[in-house]
Amino acid sequence: MPVKLKWPWLGVAIPCFLIAFIGYTSHYFILSNFASSKQQILFEFPLSMTWISYALAIYVKAGSPPAEFRPRKEQWTHYCKICKNYKPERSHHCKSCGKCILLMDHHCPWTMNCVGYRNFPHFMRFLLWVITTTAYLQFMLTKRVLQLWRLRHTRIFIHKSELCFLVTNILLNAFVCFSISMLLIRCIKNQLLEGRTQIESWEMERIENLFNRRRLLPQLIENLNRMFPDQKHSTESKSHDLASNKILQVEDVVNFPYDLGFMANVESLMGPKHTWLLPWGGPSGSGCHFETNDLAIYEPDAPLEDRLMALPWPPDGGRQMSKHQNQVDSNVSIHNSRGEAVLKKRPLDTAANSNRRTWQNDWGETLADFGVDVDADAEL
Template identity: 50%
Template sequence: MPVKLKWPFLGIAIPCFLISFIGYNAHYFILTNFLSQKEQIWFQVSLTMIWLSYYLAIYAPPGHPPRNFQPSPKTWKNYCKKCQNYKPERAHHCKTCNSCVLAMDHHCPWTMNCVGYHNFPHFMRFLFWVIVTTGYLLVRLILRAYFILSNYTTPLYLWKKSEVIFLAVLIPMDGFILLTISILFIRCLSNQIFCGRTQIETWEYERLEGLFYRKRLISLLIQNFWDLHPECRTHEVENEATRLLTQRGLKFDNIVNFPYDIDPLRNATQFLGVPYSWLWPLGRPAGTGLFFPKNDISDFEESELQDMLLSLPWPPDGGRDKVACINGSSRIETVVKNGEQLIRKRAIDSGDTISRKKWQNTWGENLEDFGVDIDAE
C-alpha cells in the first residue's frame, strides 16, 4: 500500500536522514576499525552513487506530452480536461504534479516526483545502489558483531563502546531498509522487465481479470472492437460474437493481450535504455515515450473474432466505466429450457460492477494510490 505523508517534505527528509545516519555513522564508528582503505573507498563510492541517483530521481522530469498531441488511428482518444490535450498511450494525469506523465508508473512520495518514462532509470538505479550498499554493509556489520561476540572473554576495555552501540542500532535499521527496498525493486523488475507493464498497467491488468471472471468483460471488448472496426461488423461476426459470449472454458489470455510485453530484454531496453547504460548515472531510454513498440499478437488481421480482440489497444475495455451493448442489449445471458440453450438479453444494473475509480487490487491499491487524478481520467 503506497505511503501517504501529511507533510510532503518528509518524503525527502526521511531518506536523506537514513542515508546519512546509517552510511556515515557505520563508516566512522565501525568500518574504520577493521576495513582496509581500499574497502572503505569502495563503500564511499557506493554511498555516493546512492546520493547521485537519488538526486536525479528527484529532479529529473518524468516526461510530459507535447502540446497538440494527436493519438494514432485505431487507438483510444483520451482527452485530459485539465491539460486540455490528448494523452499518449500509457500516459496518465498526476494529481500532485498537475500534469500528464508519459508511461506513468506512480507518484513517489520519497522523491516528491512522478516516476515516468524519462526518469524511471534513475529511480531503478537509486533502488539498485541502496540494495548494493545496504547489503554489503549488513554483511560487514554482522561479521563484525559475530567477531566481537565470539571473543566475549576479551576485556571490554579493548572494544570501543561507540562501536558496540552503533552495531546494535545499525544492524536492524540497515536490515529493514534492505528488505523494504528489495521488495520494491523486485516488484518493479517483475512488472516492467518480465511483464513490460508499469505498476498502473499491472493494476489495470488485475482489474480486467476481475471483470473477466465476473463475466463482464467479453461484451465490453466486442463492443469496443466494433467501435474501432465498424467495417468488421458483419452478420457472420455477430453470430461469432454470440457464440463467444456463451463459450465455456474460455481463458483470460485468449481474449486479452498486453501489447507492450515483447520479451524481458526488449522490455528492459524500452524502460532503461541499452544494457551498457543501465548503471551509467545519466543513462535513459532512447525513445520519446509517446509511442511504443508492440508484440506481434497486437497486429490487426481479419480472422476469427477471438483473435481480432487481441489487437485492441490497451486497456482493451477503454479504461472507462461503461455498459456494453451487443445487438442493442446491455447483456446477453443463456438459460436452458426443454434441453435447448436459449439466449436472452437484459440490461446490466449499474451496481453489477465496481467503478474503475474505486476498484482495488490484491494490495488494496486504487488509482489514486498511484497518484492518478481520477477526475482527469
C-alpha cells in the same frame, strides 16, 4: 498500498536521514575500526552512487506530452481537461505534479516526483544501489559482530559508541535492505518481466475482474466494431458463444500489447544495455509511442479471439459500460438437452460495473492511489 504523507517534504527528508545516518555512522564508528582501506572504498562507492541516483530520481522529470499532440488512429483518444491536450498512450495526469506524465508508473512520495518515462532508469538505479550498499554493509556488520563475539573473553577495549551503532545499524540496515528488495522485485516482475507499469498492473487486475464476472466480452465486442468500423462484423452471437465457453481464459481474449519479452522490455524502459548502470543512461524515444507485440496486429480474417486481442490498451477503453451492454451481458448463452443454443436471463451483478475511477484491487488500491487525477479525463 501507496504511502500518503501529511507533509510531502518528509518523503525526501526520511530517506536522506536514513542514508546519511546508516551509511556514515557505520563507516565512522564501525568500519574504520576493523575494515581495510579497500573494503571501506568498496562501501563508499555504492553509497556515493546511491546519493547520485537518488538526486537524479528527484530532479529529473518523467516527461510530459508535447503541445498539440495527436493520438494515432489505432489508439484510444484521451483528452486531458486540465492540460487542454490529448494524452499519449500509457500517459496519465498526475494530481500532485499538475500535469500529464509520459508512461506514468506512480507518483512516488519518497522522491516527490512522478516515476515515468524519463526518470524510471534513475529510480531503478537508485533501488539497485541501495540494495548493493545495504547488502555489503550488512555483510560487514555481521562480520564485525562475529569478531566481537570471538573476542568477548579477551581484554581488548571496545568503544561503547561502536556497540551502540552496531546494534542500531544492523537492524535499521536489514530493514532498509529487505524493504527496498521487495520493491525492486515488484518492479522487476511488473515492468521488466511483464512490461507493465504499476498502473497497468492495476488495470490488468480490473480487466480480469470484469472478465471473471462475465462483464468484459460485450464491451470488447463493441470496442472492436468501434475501433475498426470498416471491418464491422456480426459478432454478437459469437460473443455469446465465447461467454458460454467454460474453458475460456482471460488471456484468450486480452493481450497486453507492450510486453515484448524480458530483454526488449528492459531496453525499452532502461535504454541500451551499455547505459543501464551509467548515471545518465535512459531511453532514447519520445515516450509518446511504444512498440507492440505481434498479438496486437489486427487481421480482419483472424478468429474473433485474435481480433479482440488486437484492441489497444486497455481493451475496454477504460469507459463505463452502458445500460444496453449490461442488458446484453445479462443474457447468458447456454445449451439445452438437444444441444441447441438458447438465451437465459440472470440477475445483473451491479457490483461488477464499478466505475474505473473508484474500482479497488485486492490491496484496496484505486487509480487515485497511484497519483492519477481521475477527474482530468474528458470523454470524447
